[in-house]
Amino acid sequence: MNLRKAVNRGLITGLAMSFIGGIGMVTAFNGKVLIEPIVTLGYAVLFALPFVVAVVSTKRVVLEGVETEPYGWGDVAMGAVIGLVGGLLTAGYVILIDTIDVTHTFPDMGPPTVLEMTFHKGLPVGLALLAGGSLLAGTLGGAVRLIPERARSALFVGLLWVVGFAFFEPVIEDMFEFARVVTRFIYAPNGGLNGVAAVIIFIVVTGLAYRFQGGESVLRTRLVGVDDRGRSFPTKLALLLIGVGVVVLPMVLGGLVNELLINVSLFMLMGLGLNIVIGMAGLLDLGYVAFFAVGAYTTAVLTAAQSPTWNPELGWWAALGVTMVVAVIAGILVGTPVIRMRGDYLAIVTLGFGEIVRILLLSDWLKPYFGGAQGIRGIPGINFFGLTISGVDPQLFIYFCIFFVAIAVVVSYRLLYSRVGRAWAAMREDEDVAEATGVGTVTAKLLAFVTGAVLASFAGALVSAKVGTVFTNSFDVLVSLIILVVVIVGGMGSIPGVMVGALVLIGVLGGPRSPGLLAELAEYKLLIYGMILIVMMLKRPEGLIPSARRSRELHHEELTQDAWLDKKGQFTTEQAEEVPA
Amino acid sequence: MALLEITGLEKSFGGLHALQGVDFTIDEGEIVSVIGPNGAGKTSFFNVISGLFPPDAGSIIFDGDDLAGHEPNEITTRGIARTFQNVRLFPNMTVLENVMVAQHCRTKAGLFGSVLRTPRQRAEERMIEAKAKDVLSFFGTRLAGYRYDQPAFVLSYANRRRLEIARAMATEPRLLLLDEPTAGMNPRETVELTELIGKLRSERGFTVVLIEHDMKVVRDVSDRVVVLDHGIKLAEGSYDQVSSNDQVIEAYLGRPAERNGGEG
Numbered sequence: 001m002n003l004r005k006a007v008n009r010g011l012i013t014g015l016a017m018s019f020i021g022g023i024g025m026v027t028a029f030n031g032k033v034l035i036e037p038i039v040t041l042g043y044a045v046l047f048a049l050p051f052v053v054a055v056v057s058t059k060r061v062v063l064e065g066v067e068t069e070p071y072g073w074g075d076v077a078m079g080a081v082i083g084l085v086g087g088l089l090t091a092g093y094v095i096l097i098d099t100i101d102v103t104h105t106f107p108d109m110g111p112p113t114v115l116e117m118t119f120h121k122g123l124p125v126g127l128a129l130l131a132g133g134s135l136l137a138g139t140l141g142g143a144v145r146l147i148p149e150r151a152r153s154a155l156f157v158g159l160l161w162v163v164g165f166a167f168f169e170p171v172i173e174d175m176f177e178f179a180r181v182v183t184r185f186i187y188a189p190n191g192g193l194n195g196v197a198a199v200i201i202f203i204v205v206t207g208l209a210y211r212f213q214g215g216e217s218v219l220r221t222r223l224v225g226v227d228d229r230g231r232s233f234p235t236k237l238a239l240l241l242i243g244v245g246v247v248v249l250p251m252v253l254g255g256l257v258n259e260l261l262i263n264v265s266l267f268m269l270m271g272l273g274l275n276i277v278i279g280m281a282g283l284l285d286l287g288y289v290a291f292f293a294v295g296a297y298t299t300a301v302l303t304a305a306q307s308p309t310w311n312p313e314l315g316w317w318a319a320l321g322v323t324m325v326v327a328v329i330a331g332i333l334v335g336t337p338v339i340r341m342r343g344d345y346l347a348i349v350t351l352g353f354g355e356i357v358r359i360l361l362l363s364d365w366l367k368p369y370f371g372g373a374q375g376i377r378g379i380p381g382i383n384f385f386g387l388t389i390s391g392v393d394p395q396l397f398i399y400f401c402i403f404f405v406a407i408a409v410v411v412s413y414r415l416l417y418s419r420v421g422r423a424w425a426a427m428r429e430d431e432d433v434a435e436a437t438g439v440g441t442v443t444a445k446l447l448a449f450v451t452g453a454v455l456a457s458f459a460g461a462l463v464s465a466k467v468g469t470v471f472t473n474s475f476d477v478l479v480s481l482i483i484l485v486v487v488i489v490g491g492m493g494s495i496p497g498v499m500v501g502a503l504v505l506i507g508v509l510g511g512p513r514s515p516g517l518l519a520e521l522a523e524y525k526l527l528i529y530g531m532i533l534i535v536m537m538l539k540r541p542e543g544l545i546p547s548a549r550r551s552r553e554l555h556h557e558e559l560t561q562d563a564w565l566d567k568k569g570q571f572t573t574e575q576a577e578e579v580p581a
Numbered sequence: 582m583a584l585l586e587i588t589g590l591e592k593s594f595g596g597l598h599a600l601q602g603v604d605f606t607i608d609e610g611e612i613v614s615v616i617g618p619n620g621a622g623k624t625s626f627f628n629v630i631s632g633l634f635p636p637d638a639g640s641i642i643f644d645g646d647d648l649a650g651h652e653p654n655e656i657t658t659r660g661i662a663r664t665f666q667n668v669r670l671f672p673n674m675t676v677l678e679n680v681m682v683a684q685h686c687r688t689k690a691g692l693f694g695s696v697l698r699t700p701r702q703r704a705e706e707r708m709i710e711a712k713a714k715d716v717l718s719f720f721g722t723r724l725a726g727y728r729y730d731q732p733a734f735v736l737s738y739a740n741r742r743r744l745e746i747a748r749a750m751a752t753e754p755r756l757l758l759l760d761e762p763t764a765g766m767n768p769r770e771t772v773e774l775t776e777l778i779g780k781l782r783s784e785r786g787f788t789v790v791l792i793e794h795d796m797k798v799v800r801d802v803s804d805r806v807v808v809l810d811h812g813i814k815l816a817e818g819s820y821d822q823v824s825s826n827d828q829v830i831e832a833y834l835g836r837p838a839e840r841n842g843g844e845g
Contacts, residue, residue: 410696411696414695414696414698415692415695415696418690418695418702418706419684419685419688419690419695419705419706419709420690420691420692420695421695422674422678422681422682422685423682423685425671425673425674425678425682426671426674426682426685429671429672429673429674430669430671432633432653432669433665433669433670433671434671434682435652435653435654436631436632436633436653436654436657436663437654437657437662437682437683437685437748437749437752438654438657438658438662438683438685438686438687438752439654439682439685439686440652440654440685440686441654447691447692450692451692549673549674549732550673552673552732552734553672553673
């Protein structure tokens with residue numbers, strides 16, 4: 001065991017634990033009970049730190065031909081040291097904020113945090129528990145690799161399911177509205193998994209995972225081909241199942257989850273639009289929210305009775321037609337001046353454009369038309385066969401969202417494998433050469449901007465119908481950035497990736513203004529977004545579900561080596577081919 | 582009438598006069614080599630013709646129109662395609678896609694056609710793919726079969742050069758500009774490519790201008806050789822005429838020919 005390294009990591013762990021305690025994260029997260037009565041989200045996060053650090057620290061880099069030290073008690077000891085040092089440092093920190101009052105500058109470093117960090121048990125007992133818990137978590141983390149591989153991954157799957165059941169409590173309760181018996185057995189009355197249920201879920205899932213190990217890799221090889229043109233029968237079946245699920249689920253799910261999914265689908269729509277601009281055409285647009293605003297405001301002006309000055313009170317669908325035209329014009333207006341800009345310059349200028357649109361809408365100058373800070377109220381909703389559907393009816397409204405997301409998916413896929421899509425790809429790779437190969441980059445860039453703008457304007461039209469009002473503060477830079485994060489985390493250029501990215505980020509964490517599944521995270525949402533982004537950039541820069549082109553780009557070396565092996569796996573070099581027959 | 586007629590072409594980069602009034606003509610069906618020492622302005626000559634840089638002065642009459650100052654993609658559409666000295670493919674696109682992109686200027690499908698998958702767009706896609714495969718078949722099996730779906734960056738150096746030529750061919754040009762097509766190839770590959778350059782004319786009907794350093798290739802393929810040095814056309818004529826030209830020998834070897842002869 002490397003004591004120096006262990007102490008070092010332990011200190012880092014302690015700092016991290018103190019930090020999340022000091023910003024009030026533990027206190028806030030403790031509002032979410034995972035397993036009744038002891039495990040809350042705050043404590044889970046707190047003690048996950050020494051555990052994860054211990055797991056990561058005991059990992060060995062396996063080099064071919066070099067003997068690596070086998071895992072043993074040294075690793076457990078290392079984990080223990082990490083946990084102990086981290087726990088003691090945190091305990092010291094708790095004593096510090098208990099004795100010195102700094103709440104005037106750091107409001108969260110006060111009695112409530114001390115109370116939570118000591119488990120409401122007073123300083124001596126609480127601190128002992130804190131240090132002991134950290135020691136235990138660290139030791140377990142260090143011991144993880146002593147468990148045989150198969151059992152370890154089964155345990156991991158079991159843990160994942162328990163956490164999943166705890167996280168998805170609102171969804172599951174919503175789904176089983178009609179059969180309270182089931183949920184009453186699993187969940188405690190005031191939130192959180194029932195202790196017994198948690199143990200049962202863990203044992204059953206772990207057992208099943210242990211028994212059917214390896215099955216998922218077969219499934220994965222079948223599903224991986226989704227991005228390709230030639231789809232095999234299993235992927236077609238999977239797509240069909242997803243389609244049926246998408247149609248049926250909103251009926252089963254309750255209002256709360258549907259509300260959440262509406263937000264997710266709006267970001268899917270915008271993510272897919274931005275994916276065309278950034279992922280396919282390679283134009284880093286940081287002012288994408290402008291098109292969202294254009295869509296929302298155009299719909300508002302055209303449909304709302306209370307729209308200032310001019311109120312034609314069109315139906316939503318008629319307004320949508322006009323909105324599309326306006327979005328095309330907006331795309332061209334933003335696209336034309338930046339057509340000769342590349343990379344960073346383009347990003348800065350589009351960032352500016354995004355803000356310009358918001359500030360114009362907010363300005364006194366355009367107040368007579370767009371209502372300034374008051375925005376526009378009284379947007380009726382989507383007219384549909386005599387009905388008017390708005391956000392108060394999430395179970396119906398979501399179908400319109402799904403419809404537009406489906407349009408975006410089809411448009412994206414068809415463009416990806418078309419003349420226009422190839423021109424974008426070429427332009428993204430090398431603009432000069434693309435031009436020398438006959439691609440008119442001016443047209444191609446404008447097409448990308450316009451397509452992205454139209455998809456964002458759909459989202460805008462939907463959101464104004466859903467909420468019934470539009471205000472400028474729903475269209476600030478943050479929205480652009482969150483959409484960008486969705487695209488990056490999901491996988492740039494990858495259509496399923498962007499959708500999964502939206503589902504995970506917006507669904508669980510929540511959008512810039514809407515809460516996600518874990519409403520307790522709200523205050524720390526941006527911090528977590530940042531952390532996810534950093535981890536993704538370090539560990540998986542190609543995104544959750546990478547596109548074929550992008551992962552090639554990031555893994556040149558490995559692929560070049562693989563290419564020497566031909567399809568049958570035999571070793572043939574190009575040099576061998578060169579020998580004439 | 583000449584296919585391409587260039588008169589008084591000038592291009593400077595700051596104080597560096599890359600091209601100082603170059604005249605050049607090529608007839609349909611000719612293969613002409615441009616040679617010269619390093620820094621002679623050969624690649625600048627290509628860059629100006631293909632529109633990467635606008636010329637400072639002079640005219641580039643291609644098939645009756647002056648192309649000087651036009652955008653590169655317009656020039657490609659008019660029928661001049663090129664390859665690059667330092668191979669510039671689209672490395673993350675597949676071999677087939679690399680060639681299919683080049684059909685861009687010969688096809689029409691736009692946003693609506695692509696999104697709606699109109700019958701015309703589908704027919705066009707099939708046509709593009711067939712055309713791309715046909716162009717790749719020019720190199721035998723080297724870029725065919727399983728190679729279609731490999732990303733371009735896994736190709737060997739020689740294959741990258743071939744693919745670049747294929748991409749230029751797929752724009753359906755009348756004039757092909759090849760910038761050092763055999764650079765970095767081994768002797769066997771060079772011989773093979775020399776033959777192919779001949780076939781570019783005999784089988785595919787292209788007119789070819791190539792920049793080349795390998796004198797064997799120059800001798801074997803060219804009808805005519807143009808020598809550039811310091812942005813000035815030094816000599817022009819058949820390979821034999823040019824290779825015995827005193828000025829050319831001086832430019833390459835850096836000393837007067839007669840003194841060389843006198844000492845020897």
